[in-house]
Amino acid sequence: MGIVKLAELIRNVAPDAISYKTISDYSGKKISVDASIVLFQFRTAAPEIRNRDGSHLSPLVGLFYRTLHFLENDIRPVYVFDGLPPEQKEALLERRAEAGGYTRAQRPVSNQVQDCQKILKLLGVPYLQAPSEAEALCAELVKCGEVDGVASEDMDVLPFGSSLLIRQLSTKEDRGVVEYSLPKVLKTLGLTHEQFVDLCILLGCDYCEKIGGLGPKRALALIQQHKTIEDVLLNINRTTHPVPENWKYLDARKLFLDPEVTNQTSRSLSWEEPDEEGLVNFLSHEKYVKEERIRRRMEKFRRVREDRKQRGSGEGKQHQTRMDDFFRVTRSRQAPDAVDQTVSKKSKF
Known part of the structure; x- marks a missing residue:
């Protein structure tokens, strides 16, 4: 959501x-x-x-x-x-x-x-x-x-x-x-980051319920005027805007402001050259993806990168190849033509 x-x-x-x-x-x-x-x-x-x-x-x-x-x-x-x-x-x-x-x-x-x-x-x-x-x-x-x-x-x-x-x-x-x-x-809305987090909780987030009947414009106006959820709760009509019982907005606020992250962020991230033979072995020999498609795509990758290097510019956008060109496919029904780029719901693993 x-x-x-x-x-x-x-x-x-x-x-x-x-x-x-x-x-x-x-x-x-x-x-x-x-x-x-x-x-x-x-x-x-x-x-x-x-x-x-x-x-x-x-x-x-x-x-x-x-x-x-x-x-x-x-x-x-x-x-x-x-x-x-x-x-x-x-x-x-x-x-x-x-x-x-x-x-x-x-x-x-x-x-x-x-x-x-x-x-x-x-x-x-x-x-x-x-x-x-x-x-x-x-x-x-x-x-x-x-x-x-x-x-x-x-x-x-x-x-x-x-x-x-x-x-x-x-x-x-x-x-x-x-x-x-x-x-x-934050500058346009006149909010601090902490106030923006409270606004997001009022709008509705994944970590707690929201106040009933509270639309985006009203939620923004309340935070701009009262600054915190605590003061908003003191200044709303709970008949028209019912507050969830045992509302866990404090837990949601903590998750946004002090999330659990890893110390891996302090390590230096590095990018290496692709291992084409390793890719072929894994995708073709283990996953049965057609080898010629992998070879062709990697050849295109090298060519595009070399062209970019020679031009010395940020141009050269490349179209992605169709996934179903990669392997022999079976379909029980027609697959959608494209990915929905605006999807906001995601399946957690």
Whole structure:
């Protein structure tokens, strides 16, 4: 869910905090990437793409394509994987599982995550395992100066404190990347970061219920006037705006302002040359992806990178190859044509 209607509120009251860019604008930048968002996008975009053994490979192969696309555009990604969700989020995850027709214990995700991490290692791209929420660690990497921004579709990145949120970074459209500047949001709204976190809780977040009947504009006006949730509670009509019983807003506030992150943020992140033979061995010999497709894609990667080096510019955007060109596929139904770039719900591993 992220933060309910936060993007809409920013568009309406702080439009100067939003910039529309192309992927080439991030050439030379280090970007932390919320891995669960990426894998969820590929799972939902092509849910029936499988190899000859019937294994579901769209997240794995999609990650391979997308990471090469970033590297071709001189973007240095560091992927961050979710750890254990905070206790406050358990009820929400159970509701999502029920709505999706599965139980969380039934989802075979650990092997898939390990495979994705192996792909990243073979591509020479660093990754981190968050102790809890990936977006919290993504934001921490920005705050400690390890990366320049966070690529995610989840607006939670802003209350977690990242100064820059980049949405739709993988888009092929001109000016299709949407960038949110937290300092500009705070300046325009006249809020401190702590007050902004309280606003996000009032809007509705993953970690607690929200006050009933409270829309975005009203929530903003209340925080601008009263500064804290405590003072808001003293100045609202609880008949028209019922407050949840045993409302755990304090826990939600602490999760945003003092999240559980790892000391791995202090280590130096490094990017290495891709191991083509290792990729071929893993994807072709172990996962039965067609070898000629991998060789062809890696050849294209080398050619694009060499062209960029010769031009010495930030141009040369490349289109991503179709995932189903990679292996022999079987489909029980037609897969969607494209990934929904605006997805905000994500499946936790």
